[in-house]
Amino acid sequence: MRGIIGELKAAEGITIIDMEAGLELFGRGTPGASDLLAIVIEPSLWSIQTATRIIDLARELGIPKLIAVANKIREEADVEWIREALRPQDVEVVGVVPYDTDVSLADRKMGSLLDVAPESAAACAIAELAGVIAREVGAAPTAPEASGGNGKAGDDGCPWVVDAYR
């Protein structure tokens, strides 16, 4: 039984659910109607262990697409660690978000990252991820992109907090 949250799937557009942390909602079947599940993982053993359990539960629910997002990344080795940990379950890391003190700044200011630090490395990386997600679910915009704003998807990539990671 998916509960009310899981049933809130509008016919058009993209509905984004920020699930409660952990595994409980999977036990209730809440994300069962989702077209894609994005699993956010930090470079820590506990985060990876939680992710591997989430993947099993998500597969049981039949969610068709699972992607991983590596977050708070300081060096390439962090990403490789996460990629390797998920390889046995065949889930790909499609987004890499660097460790960025601007995220903490947005938290302290209790505001959106895009409003507080729109040019930050994290905002850029998440914007790239947004494009990947839209492509993965095959969604199309309802309206043409408005000029301005931070919808840019530059070909020169995003700046990284740690320059060594490319």
Next chain:
Amino acid sequence: MQVSFAGKGGSGKTTISATVARTLARRGYTVRAIDGDSNPNMAIALGIPAHEAIELAVLPKEIARRDVDPEGKRVTVLLKEPSDLFEEFGVDAPDGIRLLLGSRVGHAGSG
């Protein structure tokens, strides 16, 4: 389409899911957001002012009922279309996003 974000607490789900939502909205997608956590963190991460975020309305339990499907499985049946529920009980976030606080829903009444 429905996209869910999951992860261990503190992993950054809320910042990432909210920023993805804002980005897609700016690119012309119709975006709705659901906060599945009991604190109004997604509202703030979407850019709703904090003093408004703590006042956000809850989703009344009467919008759904429990039932049993033909195979005998328990299901939750919404009594209105999702888009109508967002319209009626959601709140406006920047870039035209409509947000529902899903975590404060009461249990659905028995059918």
